[in-house]
Amino acid sequence: MPELPEVEVTRRQLLPLLVGRRIASVVTTRPSYFFLTAPAVLRRKLPGRTVLALDRIGKYLLAGLDSGERLLLHLGMTGEIVRAGAIAADEHTHLRLRFHDTHPGVDFRDERKFGKVQLLAAGASPKRLARLGPDALRISAEQLRVASRKRRIPIKTLLLDQAVLAGVGNIYADEALYIAKVRPTRRAGGVTRAEFQRLAEAVQQVLQRAIEAGGSSISDYVQPNGSYGWYQEERRVYDREGEPCQRCGSLIRRRLLGQRSCHYCPRCQP
DNA sequence: CAAATCCCCTGCAGGC
DNA sequence: TGCCTGCAGGGGATTT
Numbered sequence: 001m002p003e004l005p006e007v008e009v010t011r012r013q014l015l016p017l018l019v020g021r022r023i024a025s026v027v028t029t030r031p032s033y034f035f036l037t038a039p040a041v042l043r044r045k046l047p048g049r050t051v052l053a054l055d056r057i058g059k060y061l062l063a064g065l066d067s068g069e070r071l072l073l074h075l076g077m078t079g080e081i082v083r084a085g086a087i088a089a090d091e092h093t094h095l096r097l098r099f100h101d102t103h104p105g106v107d108f109r110d111e112r113k114f115g116k117v118q119l120l121a122a123g124a125s126p127k128r129l130a131r132l133g134p135d136a137l138r139i140s141a142e143q144l145r146v147a148s149r150k151r152r153i154p155i156k157t158l159l160l161d162q163a164v165l166a167g168v169g170n171i172y173a174d175e176a177l178y179i180a181k182v183r184p185t186r187r188a189g190g191v192t193r194a195e196f197q198r199l200a201e202a203v204q205q206v207l208q209r210a211i212e213a214g215g216s217s218i219s220d221y222v223q224p225n226g227s228y229g230w231y232q233e234e235r236r237v238y239d240r241e242g243e244p245c246q247r248c249g250s251l252i253r254r255r256l257l258g259q260r261s262c263h264y265c266p267r268c269q270p
Numbered sequence: 271c272a273a274a275t276c277c278c279c280t281g282c283a284g285g286c
Numbered sequence: 287t288g289c290c291t292g293c294a295g296g297g298g299a300t301t302t
Contacts, residue, residue: 001295033278059296077295078280092280112279114296128298153273162297170295258274260295 002075004059004136004167005210005231006221010081011056013224014106017083018063021103022050027096034094034110036118042095045119058132058166068122072129076114082107086226136167137207141193141200148188148196154257155191156184159203168203171216171238174263176202178237183269184262209234237263
């Protein structure tokens, strides 16, 4: 399940595959929830365009084109963007880009179609981008504290709010709260300054480390070159219900928070 | 305004 | 073995 680290690893590996390439042809599946821009429009407008840049904002990728337009990509739950051939294309391969010369193409697969593709007009900033908070890699304790004031929601729910900080999802929220020794169910407005300090550091630390590890391949994430990430080997609590806490030996617990599973150590996360 | 709920989708695990 | 139910989750829309 792609969160900031998986999106960033994807971005870095896609850079040499995309930037500087001129699109020769586009193949799509039929219209669906996945396409915010109709696939017929993508097939018509993308050929001939050259990709000039590939940036990341939270969990979104943005490919800047020579027309000034930007192609927005979101991996959703099961999305994977790979070098053509790294993963066999099938009925879930919704967008395929082919380039001029002999450069390898790029395929965007997504089984559950929670991913997104949208072609943005030059200068356009859709609501979904405009509402995003600061990138999670640069979130400060003070920003978290201000966003939490008077909020009664659990601190974990706040961490998942992309308008507060962009990039954290279910796995890294649990991991960051564990590292910071803060129980996920704590009321956001009741978290102390010292805890916000630890939390901001933990968020950055866990995301940075996961990027270095190539992301987490917990359900089905793959890197653009077809490799798997290995951060799942380092996770402390996520999907480890019943296993001993590495700090105190208590058994990791799992419960539901909102509609999401939540994992924590009942002893060292007060 | 904040918070809770629902829904999009598909594969797979678990129960009987 | 096979069918059915439920769950997983990012995030926007809708409801309370």
